[in-house]
Amino acid sequence: MRVVKWVFVLAVMLVALVGCGQQGGQQEGQGGEGSEKGLVPREEINIEFVTHASPDPFWSVVQNGVNQAAEDMGVEVNYRELDSYDIPQLQRNLEAAIAAEPDGMVVSIPDPDALNDKIREATESGIPVVVINAGENDWRDVGALTYVGQTEYDAGVAAGERMAQAGVQSAICINHEQGNITLDQRCNGFEKGLGGQVKQVAVQPDPTAARNGIKTALRQNPDVDGLLTLNPGIADQALRALEESGRSGDVTFATFDLSPSVLRAVSRGEMLFATDQQQWLQGYLPIVLLTNYIQYGVRPVNTEIPTGPAFITKENAEQVIELSRQGIR
Missing domain, CATH: 3.40.50.2300 (Response regulator)
Structure with a gap:
């Protein structure tokens, strides 16, 4: 089909x-x-x-x-x-x-x-x-x-499966728009695909509020080894939150959607993948x-x-970066 x-x-x-x-x-x-x-x-x-x-x-x-x-x-x-x-x-x-x-x-x-x-x-x-x-x-x-x-649900399932293959057993899914059915489907699918424990955490879309909300979630859930965000702007704040919390090395991180900064992070190995719709x-x-x-x-x-979904990983991120700068990917 x-x-x-x-x-x-x-x-x-x-x-x-x-x-x-x-x-x-x-x-x-x-x-x-x-x-x-x-x-x-x-x-x-x-x-x-x-x-x-x-x-x-x-x-x-x-x-x-x-x-x-x-x-x-x-x-x-x-x-x-x-x-x-x-x-x-x-x-x-x-x-x-x-x-x-x-x-x-x-x-x-x-x-x-x-x-x-x-x-x-x-x-x-x-x-x-x-x-x-x-x-x-x-x-x-x-x-x-x-x-x-x-x-969206299938994309979430695929993201969860990729996280599971990387060894993640417990994760946080950050939702920056409560009530948006699309984002709910992503988190629900992610939980299904991971097959482990997923806590859905709501944050405000404002950058500072989102970063603080993610830091709080990481502090309250010290045993999680995975983190998923649902758009590039929140992903940028999650990268900062992980660094400021001292969790960058022990939490596997991925996001939905692309931006130049997200692609650079994937290319550097700071993120496992980004889903591309x-x-x-x-x-x-x-x-x-x-x-x-x-x-x-x-x-x-x-x-x-x-x-979508397609997946951008460390192996193909460089190919997509220039198109992202041009506003196409």
Whole structure:
């Protein structure tokens, strides 16, 4: 099944490249024979991108993917982000996006109870929707075309298995956004994969508060030999917390997602691995999918598109560092 899904992903990217080729010779990717065909010219397509994104390295890569896809496809995309993780603000952003009557929407569903009804309102009104990043279990329920992202529980299981193979028996999973179902799934899967004792610890996303919270967790759990964080910013604080606690040498540490600092730490052997959900594709592919659906009426049928997990280790970290600096990995 995964082979079939990845064949589909490759086909989607081929369509994107063909679209770029059709626009060759036109200024800024606009116009060209490809944009004139179908039900609506591409330059008239407007897409709202409404997720729980807030300013951080992970989501900046997603936005880079969005920007590249908008340029390649020759469409307009309105990218809406949050000041910080805030479900009421996300609900307001969804309402504003729906009121704009876009040709398509990209959304994430970190809190199904708070968001599903509003997203379903959009699809029932005729707005095609692609779900990304969070909402793997809900995209069908809200009437979306597909889901593009990582299978979070499975990614957590795989991370736990890798930790277990490294000899970890007891670990802490740091959750920096309580209530975000995606992060809950990662920690739950990690516990399953490790097969040992996992304590889930909630910290605030503020860097200083996160670092202090991790130091407290390490002090209160002196016997743990593993630590997992769920994004690069918190990973940076965990590295400092381990050093300041004198635990760097005896705690095996890994994280979800990439940044230049995380990759350097993996390359130096300070971290066992970083999971890579290839978030650039989570920004890029939905714009390609929606553009082709709006213009040509074609879409994936009853399938999701997994972008992860892949794993970056000491052996391949150097290959990825330059792309991370460029905002692609």
